[in-house]
Amino acid sequence: MPRAGLAPATVVAAGAALADEVGLAHLTMNLLARRIGVRPPSLYKHVESLQSLYRGIALQGKRELREALTRATAGQTGGTAVHAFAAAYRRWVLEHPGRYAATVRAPAAHDEEDRRSSEEGLRVLLDVLADFPLHDGHAIHATRTLRSALHGFASLESAGGFGLAEDVDRSFRFLVDTLVTVLQTDRPDRGGPA
Amino acid sequence: MPRAGLAPATVVAAGAALADEVGLAHLTMNLLARRIGVRPPSLYKHVESLQSLYRGIALQGKRELREALTRATAGQTGGTAVHAFAAAYRRWVLEHPGRYAATVRAPAAHDEEDRRSSEEGLRVLLDVLADFPLHDGHAIHATRTLRSALHGFASLESAGGFGLAEDVDRSFRFLVDTLVTVLQTDRPDRGGPA
DNA sequence: GCTTCTTAGCTAATGGTAGTAGCCAAATGG
DNA sequence: CCATTTGGCTACTACCATTAGCTAAGAAGC
Numbered sequence: 324m325p326r327a328g329l330a331p332a333t334v335v336a337a338g339a340a341l342a343d344e345v346g347l348a349h350l351t352m353n354l355l356a357r358r359i360g361v362r363p364p365s366l367y368k369h370v371e372s373l374q375s376l377y378r379g380i381a382l383q384g385k386r387e388l389r390e391a392l393t394r395a396t397a398g399q400t401g402g403t404a405v406h407a408f409a410a411a412y413r414r415w416v417l418e419h420p421g422r423y424a425a426t427v428r429a430p431a432a433h434d435e436e437d438r439r440s441s442e443e444g445l446r447v448l449l450d451v452l453a454d455f456p457l458h459d460g461h462a463i464h465a466t467r468t469l470r471s472a473l474h475g476f477a478s479l480e481s482a483g484g485f486g487l488a489e490d491v492d493r494s495f496r497f498l499v500d501t502l503v504t505v506l507q508t509d510r511p512d513r514g515g516p517a
Numbered sequence: 518m519p520r521a522g523l524a525p526a527t528v529v530a531a532g533a534a535l536a537d538e539v540g541l542a543h544l545t546m547n548l549l550a551r552r553i554g555v556r557p558p559s560l561y562k563h564v565e566s567l568q569s570l571y572r573g574i575a576l577q578g579k580r581e582l583r584e585a586l587t588r589a590t591a592g593q594t595g596g597t598a599v600h601a602f603a604a605a606y607r608r609w610v611l612e613h614p615g616r617y618a619a620t621v622r623a624p625a626a627h628d629e630e631d632r633r634s635s636e637e638g639l640r641v642l643l644d645v646l647a648d649f650p651l652h653d654g655h656a657i658h659a660t661r662t663l664r665s666a667l668h669g670f671a672s673l674e675s676a677g678g679f680g681l682a683e684d685v686d687r688s689f690r691f692l693v694d695t696l697v698t699v700l701q702t703d704r705p706d707r708g709g710p711a
Numbered sequence: 712g713c714t715t716c717t718t719a720g721c722t723a724a725t726g727g728t729a730g731t732a733g734c735c736a737a738a739t740g741g
Numbered sequence: 742c743c744a745t746t747t748g749g750c751t752a753c754t755a756c757c758a759t760t761a762g763c764t765a766a767g768a769a770g771c
Contacts, residue, residue, distance in 0.1 A: 464691035475669025497658035497708030514691030
């Protein structure tokens with residue numbers, strides 16, 4: 324019998340695609356093996372464990388998301404860039420729910436590569452925010468605010484959390500408009516003591 | 518041998534507590550049974566399945582969270598109420614990560630009780646926002662924006678998503694300040710066509 | 712108090728899961 | 742062409758959720 328010609332990256336990629344289809348929680352070694360056309364134990368020649376498969380999907384997902392965000396915001400500035408960033412983020416999450424679920428899982432305690440990957444993703448956002456007149460030290464808070472809002476919206480939407488589907492587009496524009504407005508009118512006391 | 522005196526509610530409550538300790542993903546019937554002092558199959562006299570245990574934990578969590586939010590905002594208005602709401606939300610999530618993870622899972626397709634429970638939680642938020650001068654139809658968008666931002670922040674923080682722990686409190690104040698500011702200065706075109 | 716009925720907890724077993732051990736043939740490199 | 746490496750396999754273990762069927766604890770009626 325001929326070999327399947329697998330490699331760690333192909334297994335992870337197939338896992339990512341399958342996770343998007345059936346949901347990360349329903350991704351099993353058994354199912355992935357059937358999809359690839361191989362018996363389950365064979366997968367362990369390419370990935371250490373199910374957990375390491377999750378990690379691989381997360382790393383691939385973070386890379387892909389970062390590329391999508393970079394592409395979407397290339398050559399844009401200010402509010403336009405933020406809108407483009409937000410739209411690309413939301414679209415990517417909706418199109419890749421399994422990958423996204425993997426990226427959201429907390430990385431292992433001392434996983435340097437994973438940490439660095441997350442950091443690089445943040446840099447894209449920081450670059451987008453660089454155009455705004457933020458006060459000292461506010462960039463990190465603005466980044467976290469934007470990231471929280473986008474992550475929250477996208478994951479709630481992806482999980483079907485917004486009862487009625489209607490007007491969700493408009494809600495998203497409202498959210499992004501809101502944040503852009505605030506970024507343009509930063510005040511030095513924002514985030515200060517209550 | 519004497520009976521353990523269990524009931525569905527006590528099993529769910531123990532499951533919720535255990536989920537907070539070990540993480541929802543590590544909650545197993547085996548572990549829960551040991552915790553309660555009973556053999557695994559006995560649990561099935563009180564809960565239908567692991568999935569229905571998740572659902573029970575989610576329902577209990579939503580009720581508890583709603584109560585905490587109602588308590589925190591009682592008698593408060595405007596920005597103060599929003600800050601109190603946000604602080605209570607964040608605190609509850611940090612203190613009950615397992616319960617919260619359960620509440621976030623999408624409810625089954627036609628689970629009326631679960632849907633109603635989520636809706637009642639939203640009403641607390643709508644009440645808090647009732648003080649603000651929002652334009653027609655903006656209340657639903659503002660609700661979703663606030664909910665997204667809080668859910669996003671809390672779940673990222675709960676998952677250890679903000680690299681350095683320092684300044685996270687300040688980031689949260691920044692986020693809430695930001696949203697309160699915007700709520701107080703709503704514009705009719707917000708959320709309109711790009 | 713005694714009997715009857717219901718049912719909570721048990722043991723035993725099933726099928727599915729992740730993962731390991733060890734074999735063998737396919738590819739690789741001299 | 743031979744030696745080595747290695748990818749996929751079968752067979753197995755341990756653990757998971759879950760079911761079947763038994764037994765005794767407790768409640769209900771008399």
